[in-house]
Amino acid sequence: MTGVATMRRPRSLSEAIDTLAASPGADLLAGGTDLVPALRTGARPVREMISLRRIVELRxxxxxxxxxxxxxxxxxxxxxxxxxxxxxxxxxxxxxxxxxxxxxxxxxxxxxxxxxxxxxxxxxxxxxxxxxxxxxxxxxxxxxxxxxxxxxxxxxxxxxxxxRPCGPQTYLKIGARQTASIPVASCALVVDRVRRLVRCAIGGVASRPVRALAAEDHVAETADWSTGALPPDAAHRFGELVAEAVTTAPDVAGDDVYAPAAYRSHAAGVLARRAAARCLAGARGADARRP
Ligand SMILES: Cc1cc2nc3c(=O)[nH]c(=O)nc-3n(C[C@H](O)[C@H](O)[C@H](O)COP(=O)(O)OP(=O)(O)OC[C@H]3O[C@@H](n4cnc5c(N)ncnc54)[C@H](O)[C@@H]3O)c2cc1C
Missing domain, CATH: 3.30.465.10 (Uridine Diphospho-n-acetylenolpyruvylglucosamine Reductase; domain 3)
Structure with a gap:
């Protein structure tokens, strides 16, 4: 780390707000797992810092x-x-x-x-x-x-x-390893059996997580909401629609050191089918099918 930063250590949220109001834009230090490496490598300039670690109410x-x-x-x-x-x-x-x-x-x-x-x-x-x-x-x-x-x-x-969850939810990712590794693609699936819908987001493929809206609509229309089951064919189509959503996302990532873009969209579809298999009975057959 180059330079010496002033470090404030408020003990309450109201003290933190006052401290930040006196130094707008100061760096907030929580766990430091992103901030400290960035300061050490010089990727971020050393500025005034406000540590949030003593604020018990924020935990x-x-x-x-x-x-x-x-x-x-x-x-x-x-x-x-x-x-x-x-x-x-x-x-x-x-x-x-x-x-x-x-x-x-x-x-x-x-x-x-x-x-x-x-x-x-x-x-x-x-x-x-x-x-x-x-x-x-x-x-x-x-x-x-x-x-x-x-x-x-x-x-x-x-x-x-x-x-509060109203149905099953899961999170899956593909990377060099399952943990401590940047995902090549990830998939979060949230099922809402009360409102009869699912929400699906794909991470690692664009500048922000991509919502697969057409794929979500497809599940809403084809699931049997009285049992929470999705037929295997519908689950297979869900995976295809998720892959399409990634391919057509406005700022989709291109080929890079982690993966070619085509692999990412394929991986997103596979993850989505696996997530459906975990959360919606009957979808398991589609996960076993290979494209
Ligand atoms: C070895 C290693 C492995 C990692 N593996 C993963 C992984 O598998 N998956 C993954 O997602 N991430 C991973 N990370 C990244 C990192 O751990 C996460 O992004 C983490 O959530 C950052 O939280 P932090 O408390 O450490 O943030 P900090 O480093 O303290 O802060 C990060 C940024 O957020 C700001 N900030 C902190 N708190 C607040 C707040 N309350 N309000 C507004 N801004 C705030 C800071 O000012 C700074 O800009 C990894 C990092 C390392 C070093």
């Missing part, structure tokens, strides 16, 4: 009514065994090594907003809300809006909100 998670709330400083390890949020838990378990899961946070994942970030892909499929807080109070943004606009220099992410 809380809980359920109220139809909603789950996860504090920005909750770590992946905090979420990995959370039975109320099985898709989020599966996503957290797929991240990094134990050291990264013990340190990396939800707020840090949103702050970095890496197109390959595991959490981001799940949050898009879950249609999550992001709560940002600043001197004038709190506001909640849909995840899509947050990724487009981010937050102001005097605001920080304080929580993420998810609807």
């Amino acid at each position: 809380a998670r809980g359920a109220a009514g139809d909603w789950l709330t996860i504090g920005a400083c909750a770590t992946y390890a905090d979420l990995a065994g959370w039975s109320l949020a099985p898709g989020l838990a599966a996503t957290a378990r797929s991240v990094g090594s134990p050291q990264i899961r013990n340190t990396g946070t939800v707020g840090g994942a949103l702050g970095t907003a890496s197109p390959r970030g595991d959490l981001l892909t799940f949050l898009v499929a879950a249609d999550a809300g992001v709560v940002v807080t600043g001197p004038v109070g709190q506001r909640q943004l849909g995840i899509g809006r947050f990724l487009a606009d981010r937050h102001g220099p005097d605001e920080l992410v304080t929580a993420v909100k998810l609807a």
